[in-house]
Amino acid sequence: MNKDLEGLIALQKLDTAVHDARHRLAEEPERAKALDARFEAAKQRVADAKARLSENQNARRGIEKDVAVHQGRLSKFREQAMAVKTNQEYHAVQKEIGFAQGEIKTLEDKILELMVEADELNAAAKRAEKALADEQKAVEADRKALQNETTELNVSLERMGRERETLAKGLDPAALATFDLVAKKRNGIAVAEARDAICTICHVRMRPQVFNNVRRNDSIIQCDSCQRILYFAAAVAQPAR
Numbered sequence: 001m002n003k004d005l006e007g008l009i010a011l012q013k014l015d016t017a018v019h020d021a022r023h024r025l026a027e028e029p030e031r032a033k034a035l036d037a038r039f040e041a042a043k044q045r046v047a048d049a050k051a052r053l054s055e056n057q058n059a060r061r062g063i064e065k066d067v068a069v070h071q072g073r074l075s076k077f078r079e080q081a082m083a084v085k086t087n088q089e090y091h092a093v094q095k096e097i098g099f100a101q102g103e104i105k106t107l108e109d110k111i112l113e114l115m116v117e118a119d120e121l122n123a124a125a126k127r128a129e130k131a132l133a134d135e136q137k138a139v140e141a142d143r144k145a146l147q148n149e150t151t152e153l154n155v156s157l158e159r160m161g162r163e164r165e166t167l168a169k170g171l172d173p174a175a176l177a178t179f180d181l182v183a184k185k186r187n188g189i190a191v192a193e194a195r196d197a198i199c200t201i202c203h204v205r206m207r208p209q210v211f212n213n214v215r216r217n218d219s220i221i222q223c224d225s226c227q228r229i230l231y232f233a234a235a236v237a238q239p240a241r
Contacts, residue, residue: 012191
């Protein structure tokens, strides 16, 4: 293979790796925000579970106060029943007693329902707290991994920058200038593989003679359509079974 063509292929691989690394670094603030959002969502689920439990407890206390009111009225009516002098008064007091007892029974049933619900809500709150603790550990691990990745990417970028500088120095200036010009116009992709007489980037078919010249890999040939530098990768023979 032509030395400069081989160098340009290597240069393209480096530039692509640099682009990917920079893109990954640019994404990391959003990835960090996503980690924060995960943790905040878990905290909110705990807060919501505790709020539902608190509402249940407040409702129960309110009903218990109503029960106390009706029990006070019931005691009062029972005292009145001891002091009545006529059957009419007695029946009237008994009616009030029955009404108070019915109200108390209804309220106590509601209290029992709230107690059952409270058990479920309490269990849900504990599950949410457990999930929060697990999510906190997971987020901390992911955040540490993100920090490590940032460090590794920055180290890789410095290394690839040095490699590119060394590689570029060994290339023919005209070939390098062509590479840089095409890369600037084509979003950083200046080299393309030719396969089955087609440029694999722009997908335009090339003339048979051009493809035959590209297959030799002995010169710098550009795609007539996208101007990218073309090369041919021979198929790797599969081992016989």
